[in-house]
Amino acid sequence: MRGLTYRDAGVNIEAGNELVRRIAPLAARTRRPELLAGLGGFAALATLPTRYRNPVLVAGTDGVGTKLRLAIDHGRHDQVGEDLVAMCANDVLAAGAEPLLFLDYYASGSLDLDVAERVIAGIARGCELAGCALAGGETAEMPGFHREGDYELAGFCVGVAERDGLVTGADIAVGDTLLGLASSGAHANGFSLIRRILADQASPVDGNLLDRLLAPTRIYVQAVLPLLDDIKGMSHITGGGFVENLPRMFGPGLAALVDLDAWQRPALFGFLQQAGNIGEMEMLRTFNMGVGFVLCVPAQRAQAVVDRLKAAGEQVCVVGRVVDPNQPVGSGQLLASAQGATLG
Numbered sequence: 001m002r003g004l005t006y007r008d009a010g011v012n013i014e015a016g017n018e019l020v021r022r023i024a025p026l027a028a029r030t031r032r033p034e035l036l037a038g039l040g041g042f043a044a045l046a047t048l049p050t051r052y053r054n055p056v057l058v059a060g061t062d063g064v065g066t067k068l069r070l071a072i073d074h075g076r077h078d079q080v081g082e083d084l085v086a087m088c089a090n091d092v093l094a095a096g097a098e099p100l101l102f103l104d105y106y107a108s109g110s111l112d113l114d115v116a117e118r119v120i121a122g123i124a125r126g127c128e129l130a131g132c133a134l135a136g137g138e139t140a141e142m143p144g145f146h147r148e149g150d151y152e153l154a155g156f157c158v159g160v161a162e163r164d165g166l167v168t169g170a171d172i173a174v175g176d177t178l179l180g181l182a183s184s185g186a187h188a189n190g191f192s193l194i195r196r197i198l199a200d201q202a203s204p205v206d207g208n209l210l211d212r213l214l215a216p217t218r219i220y221v222q223a224v225l226p227l228l229d230d231i232k233g234m235s236h237i238t239g240g241g242f243v244e245n246l247p248r249m250f251g252p253g254l255a256a257l258v259d260l261d262a263w264q265r266p267a268l269f270g271f272l273q274q275a276g277n278i279g280e281m282e283m284l285r286t287f288n289m290g291v292g293f294v295l296c297v298p299a300q301r302a303q304a305v306v307d308r309l310k311a312a313g314e315q316v317c318v319v320g321r322v323v324d325p326n327q328p329v330g331s332g333q334l335l336a337s338a339q340g341a342t343l344g
Helices: 013-029 067-073 080-093 113-130 191-200 207-213 221-230 241-249 267-276 280-284 299-311
Strands: 055-062 098-108 133-141 151-162 177-182 233-236 255-259 291-297 316-323 333-337 340-343
Touching: 013 113, 013 133, 055 080, 067 080, 067 151, 067 191, 067 207, 080 098, 080 113, 080 151, 080 221, 080 233, 098 113, 098 221, 113 133, 113 151, 113 221, 177 299, 191 267, 207 267, 221 291, 221 299, 233 241, 241 255, 241 280, 241 291, 241 333, 267 280, 280 340, 291 299, 291 316, 299 316
Parallel strands: 098 133
Antiparallel strands: 055 151, 098 151, 177 291, 177 316, 233 291, 255 316, 255 333, 333 340
């Protein structure tokens, strides 16, 4: 009688090895000179860039959330990898750090080589956009744990910054200007609510709406890194929307006053608000509303920063300013501070 094998239990080691072979060229395209080893080791090895005098490592981790459910259900596997990198790299950027290394975790019940390759190709593409190396990762088969056809993603990004160049928000003051960089859509936040809205619709999701919902999260690294000398604070508008993320830039004695009419809200958010009968404050604490990243800069440098961002291909506008938390709130304005939020 033949004894049981790992394959009998649902784990295909050969498929995992084949995936490593397939993705090696993808990882090679992201390689940085600091990387000391390729894929396949127990750990990723790298030196620090030599141009840093007093380097600080900045690390972040995130996933794609339930946007992944929508992508899997509709066979849209090619761009969720970009989302994964963006959610981590933009967080690292918000501290003033240059993304250096990225690692991923891909887990499924049974490894589908073609699907996994498509996902990891998206991760590699995101790493190229962020300028970081895809240094390694983990591919796990977990039969009996994940449903057939499902997979989970997690990402881990390590960045580097000069200790005296970290963007901490400590110098933010009343009167500073808030600049908003356009998002590509909902990015990777609020999808539990989005999926509830879609489930309540009588008709299937059409391809155009699906394209807009699954547009990958924008990666702001290349446009923002050259401007760090002019930036006092940064906020990645992720889960919690404007309400929770803007106050993370500064201390309790300050607030962000946002002019909600300063930019044209993408039609996607109007559809979601109407279809779900969602209140304005709930929208502002759930979605990015068309602004995926916010910079705080001195008022006298705002136009120069706007010009440089536009030259780099960004859609950017002045969305508000830093004020006292007791600032009166006018019509069409949002006041967000550590103490809470008020809608005019």
